[in-house]
Amino acid sequence: MSGISRTFLVTLLCCVLACCAVKDVITGYDRERVVCPLKSFVWGPGLEANFNVPARFFFIQAMDFENNSFTYSPGPNAFQVSIKPTSGRGRIWTQVLDRNDGSFIVRFRLFESYREMRIEVKSGERHVKGSPFLIADPMYDEKCFCPEQNQSRWQSDMHCELELHPQISQDLSIFPTIDLDRLATEAVDRFARHHSLCHYTIINNKVYRKTHGQHVGFKMFSDAFLLSLARKVRLPDVEFFINLGDWPLEKRTADNSPLPILSWCGSDETRDIVMPTYDITESTLETLGRVTLDMMSVQANTGPKWINKTNKAFWRGRDSRRERLNLVKLSRDEPELIDAALTNFFFFRNEEAEYGPKVKHISFFDFFKYKYQINIDGTVAAYRLPYLLSGDSAVLKHESVFYEHFYKQLEPWVHYIPFKKDLSDIVDKIKWAQTHDEEAQRIAHNAQQFARENLMSNDIFCYYLQLLQEYAKRQTGPPVIREGMELVEQPQDTTPCHCSRLSPAHEEL
Numbered sequence: 001m002s003g004i005s006r007t008f009l010v011t012l013l014c015c016v017l018a019c020c021a022v023k024d025v026i027t028g029y030d031r032e033r034v035v036c037p038l039k040s041f042v043w044g045p046g047l048e049a050n051f052n053v054p055a056r057f058f059f060i061q062a063m064d065f066e067n068n069s070f071t072y073s074p075g076p077n078a079f080q081v082s083i084k085p086t087s088g089r090g091r092i093w094t095q096v097l098d099r100n101d102g103s104f105i106v107r108f109r110l111f112e113s114y115r116e117m118r119i120e121v122k123s124g125e126r127h128v129k130g131s132p133f134l135i136a137d138p139m140y141d142e143k144c145f146c147p148e149q150n151q152s153r154w155q156s157d158m159h160c161e162l163e164l165h166p167q168i169s170q171d172l173s174i175f176p177t178i179d180l181d182r183l184a185t186e187a188v189d190r191f192a193r194h195h196s197l198c199h200y201t202i203i204n205n206k207v208y209r210k211t212h213g214q215h216v217g218f219k220m221f222s223d224a225f226l227l228s229l230a231r232k233v234r235l236p237d238v239e240f241f242i243n244l245g246d247w248p249l250e251k252r253t254a255d256n257s258p259l260p261i262l263s264w265c266g267s268d269e270t271r272d273i274v275m276p277t278y279d280i281t282e283s284t285l286e287t288l289g290r291v292t293l294d295m296m297s298v299q300a301n302t303g304p305k306w307i308n309k310t311n312k313a314f315w316r317g318r319d320s321r322r323e324r325l326n327l328v329k330l331s332r333d334e335p336e337l338i339d340a341a342l343t344n345f346f347f348f349r350n351e352e353a354e355y356g357p358k359v360k361h362i363s364f365f366d367f368f369k370y371k372y373q374i375n376i377d378g379t380v381a382a383y384r385l386p387y388l389l390s391g392d393s394a395v396l397k398h399e400s401v402f403y404e405h406f407y408k409q410l411e412p413w414v415h416y417i418p419f420k421k422d423l424s425d426i427v428d429k430i431k432w433a434q435t436h437d438e439e440a441q442r443i444a445h446n447a448q449q450f451a452r453e454n455l456m457s458n459d460i461f462c463y464y465l466q467l468l469q470e471y472a473k474r475q476t477g478p479p480v481i482r483e484g485m486e487l488v489e490q491p492q493d494t495t496p497c498h499c500s501r502l503s504p505a506h507e508e509l
């Protein structure tokens with residue numbers, strides 16, 4: 001059947017259904033709404049070959065025959081997706097996630113690279129608008145070493161924001177120049193004895209490093225990320241230190257020769273340059289791999305609809321800060337407002353009798369049975385915030401000196417409800433939320449939009465590249481492979497990917 005006559009038939013089908021549909025007098029919608037394949041549509045970067053994130057993704061919007069968007073799930077099997085190379089079988093893991101709002105996330109991870117792909121999205125037997133999609137450029141898998149040589153082209157392929165990120169701009173403003181020789185000696189002298197650091201040099205897109213200190217296990221996160229980035233894009237030559245510990249290190253003020261140290265967490269009291277946390281970094285790399293909680297899975301597991309969520313503030317976590325114990329006590333005084341409990345005792349073991357017993361872990365996704373989520377500092381910022389924002393609960397956020405790379409973009413009362421460091425107003429804030437339901441729901445919605453637009457895997461990659469670029473511009477003198485540094489090897493790619501970007505000889509891929 002030709003494309004035209006098929007299209008015609010589907011249109012006809014949609015129209016026939018329209019004539020027979022029965023309007024629901026209350027909602028104005030049809031009681032038995034039917035997905036109209038031809039009006040349902042697909043969008044998103046996962047349809048572009050060069051949008052190279054470990055788990056690629058695009059979206060489907062379900063539409064009915066009257067061309068209204070579904071705002072609730074049309075059912076888990078409303079769409080069938082097939083992602084395959086045009087020849088051969090393909091080793092691709094595909095998952096369709098129901099966002100329960102009429103849209104779906106389709107995500108897929110390639111275990112090999114492919115020259116040409118065909119993506120089909122159907123509802124029943126019918127293709128949705130635009131399907132099938134033919135992607136005629138090579139799609140490289142996560143392990144393929146195939147750096148795009150032109151950084152701005154890569155940034156555009158990855159849908160990066162062009163503007164300088166406000167956090168990068170602020171962090172680097174006190175480092176107009178970076179003297180690498182001074183950094184190499186002073187960082188070790190000042191911090192290596194009591195802290196754990198990793199000294200990296202990247203030259204010709206190869207990553208070299210030397211660790212300092214005793215607890216250097218977390219270098220696995222920075223290694224993995226730098227290698228992944230180097231496989232995707234030609235990095236600037238650059239030399240820097242990553243602090244592998246929780247707390248930011250550099251307490252010297254701007255006028256007292258501070259050192260530029262990269263840290264997972266920033267604080268108002270230090271001058272460290274903040275990077276995305278190891279948590280979101282890992283979940284970016286391991287989506288559809290080792291991790292189950294990531295910025296996409298959380299969107300499909302946001303619990304009941306707002307009106308059916310329990311009208312309380314919820315929190316679970318370990319005892320890594322005194323305020324967390326105080327929160328548990330408050331929850332006992334105000335059980336109608338707060339459900340908070342500790343899942344582990346480590347820092348305050350001798351107070352377990354008073355604040356325990358510890359409760360069983362519950363799935364993070366079950367947090368969203370509650371309307372309000374409490375985000376309270378642990379040893380530093382609580383790294384669950386990106387996932388909490390992605391849900392559809394309103395977040396109550398601890399006022400804190402600690403921050404992650406995106407906090408500057410968040411506004412109190414727009415994206416979250418703030419509460420004081422000593423918790424003195426948290427009860428009032430929860431009562432406010434309970435009595436201002438619409439506002440609270442709007443805050444939940446804004447947060448979700450923010451997370452979807454700013455904290456997806458490409459945003460994390462973009463942030464790292466921009467940070468390295470801006471840092472590299474400030475270096476005086478060339479980066480050096482220092483004594484004792486070793487090459488961090490790229491992982492073995494068991495399925496050679498014939499990168500066409502590296503040598504013209506391979507362009508036949």
Ligand SMILES: *[C@@H]1O[C@H](CO)[C@@H](O)[C@H](O)[C@H]1NC(C)=O
Nearest residue numbers: 039041061063066067068069
């Ligand atoms: C249906 O709605 C979509 C999105 O709202 C719009 O882009 C499209 O043009 C509409 N199609 C028709 C046939 O009205």
Ligand SMILES: *[C@@H]1O[C@H](CO)[C@@H](O)[C@H](O)[C@H]1NC(C)=O
Nearest residue numbers: 149150151152153154156157
């Ligand atoms: C790099 O890519 C940008 C954006 O695609 C383009 O404008 C520029 O000309 C490219 N530079 C080189 C050297 O190819």
Ligand SMILES: *[C@@H]1O[C@H](CO)[C@@H](O)[C@H](O)[C@H]1NC(C)=O
Nearest residue numbers: 072303304305306307308309
């Ligand atoms: C709320 O829960 C009730 C009872 O389970 C259910 O019938 C109703 O559809 C739910 N409302 C929404 C909007 O999900």
